[in-house]
Amino acid sequence: MTADRMNNTMDSGMDSGIDPRTKAAIDAALRSVGSATPAAGLEGRILTLLASERIRLEAAPPLSPLARFGRLHRVPARTFGLITACLLGFVIVAGSVVHSRRIRPGVVAPPVLVLPGNGIGAASAVHPAAPASAPVPAGQGSRGRSARRSGPGRARIAPHSRKAPGVAVPAPSTNPSPNSPN
Amino acid sequence: MTCFEGQLASWVAPAPERIVDKTQTIARLVAEYSTALYRVAFSVTRNAAEAEDAVQETFLRVLRHESRLGEIRDYRVWLVRIVWNIVLDKKRRAKTRPEGEDIADHARALPSSDRPADDSAISSQERNRILALIDRLPAREREALLLSAVEELTTAEIAEALGTTESSIRSRIFRARKELAVLLEKEGIPR
Structure with a gap:
């Protein structure tokens, strides 16, 4: 702490609660840091460094027009990159939308649900855009396995069915079984 | 060369007398403030070499931004702010306070004759x-x-x-x- 500042703090009573010995030690420690003297010739070393840096800067290749613009207007390279990326993204999205509209011009919008009345019971409302619902017959594949049987009785193995070698195939019987309903 | 081109050329490539003027300004700043800046840096680093590095880095930044010299209202505060940021940044990077205070640092920090005896x-x-x-x-x-x-x-x-x-x-x-x-x-x- 400088002498003036120390006097100020003493006058204003800032250090009134501090033990004088402690205060003196703090001031001495701060003074030793705050009044440090650089090694001789610091100014000369700095000026030499600055001179060599100036030569280096002057020898550097001239800036490109874009970099000069950025430096002139203090626009950092990151900002340039961000703006360019945004523009590029916009162009890509806009081009994609235009392209997709061009190849499918007749795409109609989905039907709009017009709710009857004041909207109460909207969940059960009839969709006016949808055709009247009619029962759709179930296909052959949607029936149960037993329902697909062609007729009553035991299942028969087709005579030309292919079996793996070693598997016994019963000979087709000509007489119907006594248990058979036929 | 049109008026606009002339102005653009003066922006891009400053006139030689302006460079000399700025060089003199920077030299004056070095002569006037290098010791104060060293003390600011030393108060944080407690290391003579690091404090000197910080002061040199400060003036290098001044050189790189010499176009702003005309805008500065108070050079001392501006320079102190630069050196302060540099030393705090170095300290953050180093994370630890350098313990190796050499004898030369102590010698440089010795009290001068105008200080109280205590x-x-x-x-x-x-x-x-x-x-x-x-x-x-x-x-x-x-x-x-x-x-x-x-x-x-x-x-x-x-x-x-x-x-x-x-x-x-x-x-x-x-x-x-x-x-x-x-x-x-x-x-x-x-x-």
Whole structure:
């Protein structure tokens, strides 16, 4: 702490609660840091460094027009990159939308649900855009396995069915079984 | 060459006399403020070589931004702010306070003849201990206290460099000293 500042703090009573010995030690420690003297010739070393840096800067290749613009207007390279990326993204999205509209011009919008009345019971409302619902017959594949049987009785193995070698195939019987309903 | 082109050329490539003018300005700044900046840097680094590096880096930045020299209102505050940011940045990168204070640093920090005699009463060990306790203070209080130790800086300049008011700086210094005294009394001052 400088002498003036120390006097100020003493006058204003800032250090009134501090033990004088402690205060003196703090001031001495701060003074030793705050009044440090650089090694001789610091100014000369700095000026030499600055001179060599100036030569280096002057020898550097001239800036490109874009970099000069950025430096002139203090626009950092990151900002340039961000703006360019945004523009590029916009162009890509806009081009994609235009392209997709061009190849499918007749795409109609989905039907709009017009709710009857004041909207109460909207969940059960009839969709006016949808055709009247009619029962759709179930296909052959949607029936149960037993329902697909062609007729009553035991299942028969087709005579030309292919079996793996070693598997016994019963000979087709000509007489119907006594248990058979036929 | 049109008027616009002439103006553009003057922006892009400054006239030689302007460069000379700026070089002289920078040389004047070096002569006038290098010691004060060294002290600011030394208060944080406590290392002569690092403090000198910080001062050199400060003037390199000034050279790189010499186009702004005309806009600066108070060179001292501007330079202190630059060197302060540099040393804090270095400290953050290093993470640890350099312990290796060499004998030359102590020799450079020796009291000059115009200081009171009680300064030499504190031993090197005691001084290091107090500085270590300063490092334990909260950042805002520590920064204000360290800058207040630099002889060349007024409270107003410290306030401007740290971006706050003078009253705030005074209260920070007050709190820092009080807290430091409590810490010192708790640990006992070596004699």
